Amino acid sequence: MTRTRPRQGRPRHTPPSDPNASGREQILDAAGALFVEHGISATSTRMIAERVGIRQASLYYHFATKDEILAELLATxxxxxxxxxxxxxxxxxxxxxxxxxxxxxxxxxxxxxxxxxxxxxxxxxxxxxxxxxxxxxxxxxxxxxxxxxxxxxxxxxxxxxxxxxxxxxxxxxxxxxxxxxxxxxxxxxxxxxxxxxxxxxxxxxxxxxxxxxxxxxxxxxxxxxxx
Amino acid sequence: MTRTRPRQGRPRHTPPSDPNASGREQILDAAGALFVEHGISATSTRMIAERVGIRQASLYYHFATKDEILAELLATxxxxxxxxxxxxxxxxxxxxxxxxxxxxxxxxxxxxxxxxxxxxxxxxxxxxxxxxxxxxxxxxxxxxxxxxxxxxxxxxxxxxxxxxxxxxxxxxxxxxxxxxxxxxxxxxxxxxxxxxxxxxxxxxxxxxxxxxxxxxxxxxxxxxxxx
Structure with missing residues (x-):
């Protein structure tokens, strides 16, 4: 069963394995898990990209820096x-x-x-x-x-x-x-x-x-x- | 002016540059500063020893591990x-x-x-x-x-x-x-x-x-x- 989700108004919590999550949502989700588990300094954009299963270049398409990801998570x-x-x-x-x-x-x-x-x-x-x-x-x-x-x-x-x-x-x-x-x-x-x-x-x-x-x-x- | 301080009953907060602080106190103080500034994972016993100005071996005389230092700080x-x-x-x-x-x-x-x-x-x-x-x-x-x-x-x-x-x-x-x-x-x-x-x-x-x-x-x- 597939669910469609409107592009505007993304939900506040995307479960880790949600196949419908957008690239941006998947990055936020993976980063949230890593920041909370390992701390901020110990988490790199490389680790975040690896967890999502995308290249670092693809991550940079959505977020310029690790801080930008953290800022968006804090904003939520x-x-x-x-x-x-x-x-x-x-x-x-x-x-x-x-x-x-x-x-x-x-x-x-x-x-x-x-x-x-x-x-x-x-x-x-x-x-x-x-x-x-x-x-x-x-x-x-x-x-x-x-x-x-x-x-x-x-x-x-x-x-x-x-x-x-x-x-x-x-x-x-x-x-x-x-x-x-x-x-x-x-x-x-x-x-x-x-x-x-x-x-x-x-x-x-x-x-x-x-x-x-x-x-x-x-x-x-x-x-x-x-x- | 020098102050003498009884060995038993150490004070709860040792100022960083207190020349009368014992080795143990100096280690706790340096570690506290580093843990709070850089986080726990990013702080090593080597960094703590360097901040005190002692060798790592001397640090290990007082504390077996970094966790032991943190545990004592949390206890305070x-x-x-x-x-x-x-x-x-x-x-x-x-x-x-x-x-x-x-x-x-x-x-x-x-x-x-x-x-x-x-x-x-x-x-x-x-x-x-x-x-x-x-x-x-x-x-x-x-x-x-x-x-x-x-x-x-x-x-x-x-x-x-x-x-x-x-x-x-x-x-x-x-x-x-x-x-x-x-x-x-x-x-x-x-x-x-x-x-x-x-x-x-x-x-x-x-x-x-x-x-x-x-x-x-x-x-x-x-x-x-x-x-």
Whole structure:
């Protein structure tokens, strides 16, 4: 049985042996596996080409450098969340409460990180990713963190905003959501994890259980409308 | 001016150029810098020896393998917290509330991670650290996570324990504390960070601001008594 797949809108995770994957997708997949398994420095474009079963010249047709491949992989771990965050933030406060928006953003981000090929988020702490070659990725991640800070500070109880400035709330919230990277090292995240993480974000902002339940319901309606 | 330093009880962070550091300390320091800068695979015992300015043979007098050096570095990021956690947990519930104990454990762990040489916690996500060669470190970290889970579940409000099992609370709390590894990449953590992180752990467990203020005061007395 053959499946056809539209050329635009490639899926976020291409299984390694998918015969329908494009050359570009196969390269990203092979590179993801190698980066996560061996690290960035120890992975060469030659190794990536060999794993796909193509010549290095063919790889260069799609990507000029190894860094370009890594940059695209890193982008898959943050871009889908960032796009959704912008749409969600635009609804606050008229059509959505800050608490519901924060729940929706956290749940979206958990799902994005749950789907990255080979749990690519494990590369976040690598020294190579700190260099200016990956400024675009770090700028994206910085914008995501700012959104967490802004929504968190709007949603938060006075006792919290009085003691923690918004940028630090953003640091704490993005860190909390990234627990899914750690979870994936030992098990597949499930919907209970998504709710536990998103509701923990609201608790961290000082919200009580009744307010959290309201925000959860509102966020689900919101996400259904945006899907 | 020369400082004398007692041989027992070596400090947690040896500055790179400290002339009083023992051979063993100098090796750990050089290795920490190289592991964090270049990754684990790309660092050899030869590079470590060269950085210290000793022969490889002298390095082998102190450590049999590169992995043994890394294992000791990883231990410095978790052992001091684990020792303190055991002392704190022994006081619950007779002499300390679970909430105060959780605050004290989180604050201790933040301090341990704030002091590791070269922010060694950035190595936690590396694929090499996942292998069985570092089982001892991962067992230590697992015990720390279990303690977070146990204290968190005891301290938590019913609404939280009803929806998140203790082992998942432990996952969330240890992740939250490890934000200090991310913070150190851009700035030095300060006492306000320690309080923000420790009090966020209690908020994540559903505690309100009054209960957090009480736990904070109790934890400070507790930590002074144990110091």
């Amino acid at each position: 771990s943050v871009r889908p969340s960032l796009e959704m965050v912008e749409r969600i933030q635009a609804l606050v406060p008229e059509r959505a409460s800050a608490a519901a928006a924060l729940y929706a953003v956290a749940a979206t981000d958990v799902r994005t990180l749950s789907r990255t090929p080979y749990n690519i988020g494990t590369l976040y702490l690598l020294p190579e990713v700190l260099t200016e070659r990956f400024d675009a990725f770090r700028a994206d991640r910085g914008r995501l963190q700012q959104s967490y800070g802004a929504l968190g500070a709007s949603a938060a109880a006075d006792g919290v905003t009085g003691s923690i400035p918004p940028e630090r709330i953003g640091e704490l919230l993005i860190q909390l959501v990234e627990v899914v990277i750690q979870i994936r090292r030992t098990r597949d995240p499930d919907p209970a994890d998504t709710d536990a993480i998103a509701s923990s974000c609201l608790r961290l902002c000082g919200l009580g259980e009744t307010a959290i339940a309201t925000a959860r319901d509102e966020a689900r309606v919101l996400l259904t409308g945006l899907a | 990021s978790v052992r001091p917290s684990l020792e303190m956690v055991e002392r704190i947990q022994a006081l619950v519930p007779e002499r300390a509330s679970a909430a105060a104990a959780l605050y004290a454990v989180a604050a201790t762990d933040v301090r341990t991670l704030s002091r590791t040489p070269y922010n060694i916690g950035t190595l936690y996500l590396l694929p090499e650290v996942l292998t069985e060669r570092f089982d001892a470190f991962r067992a230590d970290r697992g015990r720390l996570q279990q303690s977070y889970g146990a204290l968190g579940a005891s301290a938590a409000a019913d609404g939280v324990t009803g929806s998140i099992p203790p082992e998942r609370i432990g996952e969330l709390l240890i992740q939250l504390v490890e934000v200090v590894i991310q913070i150190r990449r851009t700035r030095d953590p300060d006492p306000a960070d320690t309080d923000a992180i420790a009090s966020s752990c209690l908020r994540l467990c559903g505690l309100g601001e009054t209960a957090i203020a009480t736990a904070r005061d109790e934890a400070r007395v507790l930590l002074t008594g144990l110091a």
